[in-house]
Amino acid sequence: MTHLLNLDRFRSAGIVTIGYEILQGRVVDTNSAYLARKLFLMGLDVRSTISVSDDLEDIIRALKFAVSDMGAELVFTTGGLGPTPDDRTLEAIARFLGVELVVNDEALRDIKAKYSRRGVELTPERLKMAKLPQGAVPLLNPVGIAPGIYIESTVGERRIAIVSLPGVPREMEAIFEKYIEPALRKSRRLYVAEGYVRLRVMESEIAPYIRSVMKRYSGIYIKSHPEGEELGLPVVRIYTAAYGRDAERAYEACKAVQEEFISYAKEKGIEVAEHKPCVVH
Amino acid sequence: MTHLLNLDRFRSAGIVTIGYEILQGRVVDTNSAYLARKLFLMGLDVRSTISVSDDLEDIIRALKFAVSDMGAELVFTTGGLGPTPDDRTLEAIARFLGVELVVNDEALRDIKAKYSRRGVELTPERLKMAKLPQGAVPLLNPVGIAPGIYIESTVGERRIAIVSLPGVPREMEAIFEKYIEPALRKSRRLYVAEGYVRLRVMESEIAPYIRSVMKRYSGIYIKSHPEGEELGLPVVRIYTAAYGRDAERAYEACKAVQEEFISYAKEKGIEVAEHKPCVVH
16 A cells, blocks of 8 residues: 545544443553544544354344444444454454455465565465455555555545554554554644643532533544542543544634633632643644 | 342342543543452353443443343442542433432442541432432441432343442442342352462463363363463463352362373373362352
């Protein structure tokens, strides 16, 4: 893949992580957190994250939920790309999009080269990783074997794309940072500024004021998080995230909301326990 | 609530976590991991975990997915029970089940008592936390204000239940451990034994053998996780989880599979890097 993917059209995203280890609570789903954070900071609206097992039908159900129920245009999957029989993500994507799995020449060359460099033969299990849904672009793995894929399609009347990444965090991140992040950065039209203030007040006490600020700044995301104890030593963290077509606009909008809460606190004699100024990432 | 909940009938579970902070990647969804682990060890089949925003329709979509698409009988939600206007989980559950939100006397008494002990009046924001879906049992919060709920209903022709817990991990865990865990422990019919071996081998090399063991032990969960690098210093962790109607049967089944892999490794000259014997929790 020599040219940058064109991700201009996509505004919303969904994440599907695949594998029983999350459903068994054996691992915390840090892949979703990593992807969500990256996508959010690039101005994409992440609509949902889902974890399902490696069952073929379950993966298809999760893709349907992300695309059809939640309206995601750009869906990321992690996990299920390896050589073992329970790695069935690409089969599920093919079924979901109504295409066949076919050996992809570029992926095959890459996998062959990686194994032959170590004098290891190409077994059916290894060959399997080169079988991609028809029309998929392989995202060759810089630190492992199994390639990720990028595939566009039309579902209903909407143009969507699926990016499928390995489940091993190091490989997932390497492919994302090589192929996806630069494309999102190039296409991004929205900048996000975020920051928070922590006030020593009960959440139930400041709730009406939060509501009034939300109404006046309806385009800005404001969210209160109770910390400490509501009736013991209450602290409320009020997080603000503002979008803007350039970094400065995003920053100014975020700052305006922060200043509202800081003046209100001063006026009411509420202690500001912490002020984390707005920053654009 | 004086008597134990009766959770005997439920075999499968789903988890729905609510709040933008997960979709923005600001927090890792440790609530899902906590619940999934607890439910798995009690012998429940966790079918999916989903995170959505606090949008009413999105929460309803997530509940539908968990119950209708994935077939969960016991659905857990976390988040969205507090006093602020964006805490809308109970409204979504009421809508999903087709019931009204009504003031629950037990919840109201509890909330009133907690606030009045501190000389704090009962505002509409605080009263909101006592409005529960009709038919819900309040799960009074031992460490915070907002109660959780337990509600049974019929969806389609299936009997299901929803357990709604706060998003603050300390409160979520306190309610779970007080009301849900003892009930699950009492009703459990399955014990889980789990363990793993780590072998110095390429995943693609051992994949055919894993498949053959899977076929012979079809009731036992066997999963390989590549660690290290497939072509550098490959290590494969082979995790085994076995269910049994008593602890001993679960243990024996788990151990039998581990022994298969250890003898195979010995026979093929593959180094066993680690052996974590099966344990029943």
